[in-house]
Amino acid sequence: MFSMKLRKASLAIATGLALSLTLTACGGGAGSDDSKIVIGIKFDQPGIGLKTPEGNFTGLDVDVATYVAKELGYEAKDIEWKQAPSADRETLIRNGDVKFVAASYTINDKRKAEVDFAGPYFLAHQDLLVRADDNSITKVEDLNKKKLCSVRGSTSAQNVKDKRVPGADLQQYGGYSECLTGLENKAVDALTTDDAILAGYASQKEHQGKFKLLGLKLSEEPYGIGLKKGDKELRDKINKALEKMQKDDSWNKFVQKNLGPSQYQSEPAPKITETS
Known part of the structure; x- marks a missing residue:
């Protein structure tokens, strides 16, 4: 009888432990992944995406990504910045290591075969x-x-x-x-x-x-926000945020803040074309 009660008690403990682990894995705990957002940026491009010696993050892409994240429901403190070198951007997106990438990421057909884009939010040359x-x-x-x-x-x-x-x-x-x-x-x-x-x-x-x-405009480089292929819902939300950013003049403020001191004359905010 004692042995049977012991086995029942052990089973109850094991069941409770398994349920607790399941809830944690599903995001039921306070440390849920849903409370954070991971965004890929460059760490070594002043004015675009830079990690300072003090550990801060600055640049146009940082400001744009922070604005978009807020529209998605995340405050600046909820953002985890992940370094996204040019050669690694598609891999980071495909593997789900980041929610999206804003890293001087030119939209082109070769990249669109691997990932989707929202935007563009900036036109460089x-x-x-x-x-x-x-x-x-x-x-x-x-x-x-x-x-x-x-x-x-x-x-x-x-x-x-x-x-x-x-x-x-x-x-x-x-x-x-x-x-x-x-x-x-x-x-x-x-x-x-x-x-x-x-x-x-x-x-x-x-x-x-x-x-x-010199302002020679030797090529067109539309910068977009890269995200996992087929995630139409996220793309539409990001595009909506980018449109709002243009309308409330935040876009102009970000460009002047980060690139203005060089007397750089940017193109106007580009029309958002990545909608399908």
């Missing part, structure tokens, strides 16, 4: 950054026999050299900060990538007044 006192480069053809810098693996500088100025002396550095130092020290003559990224670097306090963008 490939451009050139030169020293503020250098008037020898005013158009892309002036790069002939000049030293053009970009980062290793970037297609921006290679496109300029291959398609526009075969005589350019392409210099590939490990990061844009190195290119910027080379530009300031006259080791290189120009730096190329998206104009928004260039404006972000030029807007940093230590760089203000030293460089200028």
Whole structure:
């Protein structure tokens, strides 16, 4: 009899433990995943997405993503920022490691085969950054026999050299900060990538007044918010948030705050096209 009662007691405890674990896994506890949102951004692009030495996050993408998250029901304190390097963005989305990605993420057909996009929320262009006192480069053809810098693996500088100025002396550095130092020290003559990224670097306090963008618009780079393929509900909610952001003037404030100090002239807020 005692043995039977012991077995019944043990079964009751095991059943209660299993139920508790089930509720926790389903999000029934206070630490539910539903209380947080994970968003992918760049950590190394001033003015766009930057993790500061103090551990803060700044930039246009950060402000846009924070605004969108609030419209989805999350306060800034509920956001977990996850680094999303260019090569990892699709993988992070597919694996569910992030809810969405806002990381200078140009919408194109190749990427749309793997993920869906909301937006665009910004239209960038490939451009050139030169020293503020250098008037020898005013158009892309002036790069002939000049030293053009970009980062290793970037297609921006290679496109300029291959398609526009075969005589350019392409210099590939490990990061844009190195290119910027080379530009300031006259080791290189120009730096190329998206104009928004260039404006972000030029807007940093230590760089203000030293460089200028030429405004050449060598390509169109519509930045969108990447999300899991087929999640129409989330895409529609994000698009609605982006539309509201444009209408209440938050978009203009974010652009001026993050890119304005470089005298960057952005395109108007783009029409949202990623709706199906």
